[in-house]
Amino acid sequence: FVMSKKRTYLDSYVRYGFDFIVVDGVEKPQCLLCSKVLGNGSLKPSILKQHLEDTHPAHASDDRATFEAKRARFRAAGTLPKLGFVCEKKRKLGASYHVAMRIAKAKKPHDIAEKMIKP
Structure with missing residues (x-):
């Protein structure tokens, strides 16, 4: 070797x-x-x-x-x-991660975000 x-x-x-x-x-x-x-x-x-x-x-x-x-x-x-990455303290980026995490936990397709966000 x-x-x-x-x-x-x-x-x-x-x-x-x-x-x-x-x-x-x-x-x-x-x-x-x-x-x-x-x-x-x-x-x-x-x-x-x-x-x-x-x-x-x-x-x-x-x-x-x-x-x-x-x-x-x-x-x-x-x-x-x-x-192109920004600090995680940015509110929009944090919200995006939060939504992605909820979609992943729901184990549903990505289009469920429309139902999660609008209500």
């Missing part, structure tokens, strides 16, 4: 426009420009550079300081708002 080698993120990879996220205890590179997450095996400078040059040729000549600033903004923004 041979275990695969787990690569680790090096801070120098930011010059290729990448930060990292941890998924199931494994560091994976995440592009600061398109938010794409690559596999752990892609934590090689040559692969990261290739992604930058092929996918974002306009940013291939950006310097490390530019990517450092992008990384700071990227980390400050968080990922959930970028994906």
Whole structure:
């Protein structure tokens, strides 16, 4: 039984426009420009550079300081708002979850919501 080698993120990879996220205890590179997450095996400078040059040729000549600033903004923004999710404290979202939970507990089709909400 041979275990695969787990690569680790090096801070120098930011010059290729990448930060990292941890998924199931494994560091994976995440592009600061398109938010794409690559596999752990892609934590090689040559692969990261290739992604930058092929996918974002306009940013291939950006310097490390530019990517450092992008990384700071990227980390400050968080990922959930970028994906369209909002805080659960929002009233509309809470109501939506409440209705979905009542439908699931009733074990009825989704169209029962019309009967549950209107009364």
